Structures are given as structure tokens and as C-alpha cells.
Amino acid sequence: MATEIQLTKIEDIQDLKDLQSLYLKDWPRHCVGYFWLDNYLRWLIKNSNLSHLAFYTLDNDWQGDGLFLLVHRYQLFFSNLSREKSNLKLALRLLDWSGGYKVSAIHKMHHRIYKDLVSELSLTMDREMNTNMYILSCEKAQKLDIECPKGYYLDKVRLQHADLINDLWSARHPGSLKLIQMLIENNTNIGLYEEKTGELCAWCLRLQSGFLGALEVISTHQRRGLGLLVAAAIAKAIATDLQQDVTALVNMNNAAACRVFEKLGFQLMPGEHYYWSMIKPRAGGQISWPNNE
Template sequence: MDSLQQVSQQLAELKSFYTREWPKYCKEYYCLDSFQELHKRDAKLKDVQVYALPNLELGLFVIVDRYQISVGSLEADSYERVLKESLLKLQFFGGEQFASMPKRYLKVALDVIQAKNIKVDLNSVTYSLVLSKDEALYFHVEPPIGFTLKSLKVDDAQVIDDHWEWSEPGSLSYIRRQIWCTTSVGLYKDEDNELVAWCIKAQDGLLAALQVKPSYKRKGFGAIIVKEFSRLEAEQGRDIITEVGSENEPSLNLFKKLGFKFNDQCHWLFTEAPNGD
């Protein structure tokens, strides 16, 4: 089998193969699209390696973003074997995360983790949801009186990290990068410019880190943030994708109410880090 090669200039060509059977592969498409945009902002993106096979038409890719691993492959004969062989050639130390992968890759990832003698620390199930850009363009968003909607500032990253359920060592710099490079939305209180609600775009293209400060909940601010983010992405020609934990009924109901449709079941796999590091 051909070996994985690092790529960066071929991301546009690689993602084009994922337009088939839309929206089946929208997760893979927007993951590649997001890293393509990141590379445009920073051609020497720190701690990011993008790998693919020489035959790009297979669609197979592996992206290593510090300790997060994103994978994709078009379903074809023996695609699981080829993906597994590719992943086995990468070094694993423990502490890696397979970031939000569609269920069709789960067996391969678990087999690779077992072969590397690493333990799974967490297998988190999420539901992948998608909203078409045509629907999102119909959103008319008006911030409530006394508040302003605008893009987040890099300095807001600390507030977001402080309130984020998945905050961990390194997440602050990650949030700063995403704010600097991609679409984000914040709702600010005019009186003192307090950031009260927000979301960012994750490295794999997801609407992520959606949060409303506790004292501002039950005012519809979450829906305002989602609608504004979706509208901004749609204006750039993108459908909107997000993921919600399978047990998070309030968020699932919010996204469904706004027109998001179920697309796939996904999994976050956290592997056990050596010495808990």
C-alpha cells in the first residue's frame, strides 16, 4: 500500500471528492474545508499535519492537530483495511483524541488503539446535525435591545475557556486560533461590553462551544447565536454542521427547532494519557 504523505496544497482537490451523496460526507468535507481556511491564514500552521494517500480519489486523509486526530475515507472496497493500515503507521503515545468521527470509522479506530496497546478513556456519542445554507439564509437576526452581535475578539478566549465543559490544557490557545482564523459570534451587553453568549467554529468545521452565561439563560440568546453563525456561514456558501451529545435534550431540541436535520452518529474517542498528562 502507498504510504501517507503530508499535503496542504491539495486540500481543495481532496475535499471535492466528498461532495458525492451529499450530505453523507459533509463532516469530512467541512473538516477539510476548515483546515484549508486555517492554512490560508497561516501557511505554517503550528502542530498541524495533514496526511493523504498519493491517489487523492480514495479520499483518505488523516489530520493530526496537536493531540486531536480527524480521519476520513470514501466508502469503497477494503476502505477500512486501507484506513487501518494508514493509521497504524502513525505514532501514538496515549492522550490522543479521535475527534468527532462518523460511526463508520469507529471499528477501525478501536482496532488501531488496541493494536497500539493504548486504552480508551472515553467514548462519547454525539449526533451530527446539518442545516442547509438555503435555509440558513432565511434567518433574520435582531439582537435584543441593549445587546450587540459581533465577531468574537481573541481576548474573549479566556472567558470562553473558563466556561467550556471541555476545557483542558491547551484549549485556550486552540480557542484563540479558531477565533482569529474562522467564523465566530458573540452577544455583548452594550452597557459594559460583557460577553454573555457565544459560539466558535471548531477545527473540523462544527458550530461549537455554544454557551450562554448562567445568569442570561432562558432568554433565547442561544437561538440568536446559532442563527447568526448559520447566516454568516451560509453567506460564504456553506451548509452548517454541528454535533450535540446524545443525552443533551435541550440542545437537540434547540437545533431541531431551527431546522437542523440528523445526519449521522459520531464518536469522540479519548485515549488514556501516560501519567495522566
């Protein structure tokens, strides 16, 4: 009698580090999976009791194809090295989809698998976005010239500004305030402040996937090149502090954002399209971060 295939957890830190090392293959082809694992390993080492975080694979066999599903509360990321569908689709089918998910960084080769699964399971998709990927090497990012204009200074983003950042974030959703708070506390970030008032005028955060995100300049300070400045500053900080390449996902229709990264020397990765999507809970309503834990 055939043994039923099961979704199993990867719980050993060393196993997760070894899984991460598989994603160095053909760099930067698999860098997104590498950065997801890198982010959460750093978070786990900092806080071993990180709530509602799980890494899954099929029958404990992550070594063969690097297959893993990462679930943090309502957030879902999945990857395999071959980018083939058979085992990945089976693993996704075994997940509990009843509470809904925000599914991030779905590679274009995985997108059809995902869309077929949504149809087969009769899931309700709330929204979806297609993006282009840009990358800047660590060496080039370290050489970026950062010149802060008179009347401003650069510093880390403060937790007190989480509400402002969340309110202006284009990807804002129920539960995203808690996510913004965690990104401020745990990841590289840059804020631009007005010297006279101490007001936060522009900012950029590093998302769990390694991508630059939540890049924003408040309306009263726009058209001064401040977005370019904070993007350059965070890119240099990531390259200097973490010794890592810097990546960004840009909405395919956002020409202004594309120009910002191109001016900084980021290279468009041809054909590297990534989607993000929202799946609504089966009972209706919106996904959320219960109890703000």
C-alpha cells in the same frame, strides 16, 4: 519482494483542494471530511507556516478512496469515502500514538475500526462521547431572522474572552485554550454583548470540522432565548460569508440543545452518529499544546 506500504504526506495545496473536492460526492454524506479540509486549507492559505499540521495518506494514493489522516498538534481526524476498514486501519496503525490524541468526528462506521485499534495497540482511552448530527442548508440559513433583544448587541468574539470561553467549554482539556484562541482568530464566530456593561453574555464558535461548537450562555443571562439567538446568528453568518451549509453535533443525551437546533430548522441526519475520544500519552499524564505555539 513486496514493497512496504508507507504513510506519506500530502503537501501540495492543489492536491489537498482536489482531495477536498472528492468529498462533495453524495452531499452531505461526506460533508464532515469536506469541512475539515476546507477549514485547514483556509488556515494554511492565511498562514503557510502553520505549526505541526500534517495531512497523511497511504503511498500517495489519496485519489482512489479519498483516504486521509489530518494531524494538528494532538488533534486527529481521519476519513475515507468507502468507510471500509482495510487501508484506513493500516494507515492508523502507522501513526505515532505515543503522545496521545484528541480524536474528533469518528463516524459510526469507523468507530469499530478505531476501537479495535485502541485494543490492539493497548492504548488508554480517557473519555468518549457519542453525538447526533444536525444540518441546515445554506439557503435556509441565509433566511434566518435575527432579532437582537433590547439591551444587547451582536459582534465577533474578541480574543480577550478566550479564557472565559475555554473555562466554560464542556469539551475543555489541556491545550484547548490555544485551540479556542485559534478558532476566534480564524473562524466565523458570534458573541452577544450587553450594551450597558460590554459584558460577553453568550457565544458560539465554528469548530475546525465545520460544526457549531462551544455554544454557551453565562448563568446570569440564561432562560432568555439567547442561546437560540447566537446559534441563529452564526448559522446565518456562515451561510452568508462562506456560502456553506451549517452543521452541528449534539450529545445524544442533550435534549435542550436538540430543541435549539430543531427550532432553527436544522434537520437530524438519521444514522449519522459521530464520536470523539481522548487517547492518553503512553508515558502517562494528559495531552497538551507544548509551548502554546
